Amino acid sequence: MDTTLQKTALITGASKGLGLALATALAQKGWKLLINARNAERLYKVQQELLKYTEVEAISGDVIDEIHLLQFPDRIAKWGGLDLIVNNASSLGMSPQPHLLDYPIEVIHTVFHTNVIAPLSLLQKVKNYLKSNAKIISVSSDAGVEAYAGWGAYGASKAALEHLSHILAVENPQWKVYWVDPGDMRTDMHQAAFPTEDISDRPLPEKSVPGFMELIEGNHPSGRYVSQQLIADLMMVR
Ligand SMILES: NC(=O)c1ccc[n+]([C@@H]2O[C@H](COP(=O)([O-])OP(=O)(O)OC[C@H]3O[C@@H](n4cnc5c(N)ncnc54)[C@H](OP(=O)(O)O)[C@@H]3O)[C@@H](O)[C@H]2O)c1
Known part of the structure; x- marks a missing residue:
């Protein structure tokens, strides 16, 4: 290539x-990837798998660790530019989730740091490497x-992430900024959100991927999208 x-x-x-x-969908299409997560062993196994x-x-x-985020630009510098950032890492907060009046404030700090401040901090650190489109x-x-x-904690943090993304889109028309609802997915986070429920009827995350690929490969304007709606629209066109 x-x-x-x-x-x-x-x-x-x-x-x-x-x-x-x-990451798997993009790797299979030949994209060069920089990936992170806290658990190094699991991340390393994923890296080895995707290297195929x-x-x-x-x-x-941890995305809330500034020293960790500062390592990203060095890695990207060698690449000659970045086409895509996916701010996916997120904190649900406590499981089960308490009502707001009983929610420990220190956990709310972590939820907002992870879900709102870290995506912006990461963007600030790599902005000079982002390609114009x-x-x-x-x-x-x-x-x-x-x-x-x-x-309350998770939902308010995602609302803040959406508004922050909207403002980034207005301030940076050279980029496409998308904030995307992936829908319910059968994942560890979803199980933590519904700790007593059998979540085996929820779709696997792979089912959400085509909606994201439509945004990544298409030419949609900046804005809020729902992955399942993008997928439904694609089916209508075919
Ligand atoms: N699942 C759903 O039904 C659902 C619905 C709506 C929206 N979402 C959103 O979809 C996205 C993905 O969620 P998911 O359900 O796929 O979650 P998941 O299965 O729990 O995976 C989360 C990933 O993020 C990493 N991560 C978590 N906290 C991190 C941190 N502080 N720093 C670095 N990496 C971190 C995890 O690895 P480590 O634990 O090793 O760090 C893991 O790789 C999230 O933004 C979530 O809010 C999910």
């Missing part, structure tokens, strides 16, 4: 769930729009 044409992506939280599904398809760099660490995808949730009891 001509490496000057190779597309490049940074995906946070790519060791399982939706992040892994997206493409070039993959992995840095383990780069895409920034922040994974949100319907909980960022709907008011579900018990979802």
Whole structure:
């Protein structure tokens, strides 16, 4: 492959769930990847698996750790630019989720740091490497729009992530900025959100991937998208 044409992506939280599904889909299409997650062993295994398809760099660490985030630009500097950032790593907060009046404030700090401040901090650190037509995808949730009891910390953080993304889109028309509801997915985070429920009827994260690929490969304007709606629209066109 001509490496000057190779597309490049940074995906946070790519060791399982939706992040892994997206990383796998992009790797299979030959994208060069930089991935992260906290659990180094699991991340390393994912890196080894994806190396079958493409070039993959992995840095383990917590997105709320500024020293960790500062390592990203050095890795990307060698690449000659970044086409895509997927802010996927996220904190649900406590499981089960308490109502707001009983929610420990220190946990709310971590939820907002992980879900809102870290994506912005990462973007600040790598902004000089983003190509002029780069895409920034922040994974949100319907909980960022709907008011579900018990979802106050996580939901409010996703609402903040959505508004922050909207403002980034207005301030940076050279990039496409998407904030995306992936829908319910059978993942560890979903199980933590519904600790007493059998979640085996929820779709696997791979089912959400085509909606994200439509945004990544298409020419949609910046804005809020629902992955399942994008997929339904695609089916109508075919
Ligand atoms: N699952 C759903 O039903 C659902 C619905 C709506 C929206 N979402 C959103 O979809 C995205 C993916 O969620 P998921 O369900 O796929 O979650 P998941 O299966 O729990 O995977 C989360 C990934 O992020 C990593 N991660 C978590 N916290 C991190 C941190 N502080 N720093 C670095 N990496 C971190 C995890 O690895 P480590 O634990 O090793 O760090 C893992 O790779 C999230 O933004 C979530 O809010 C999910």
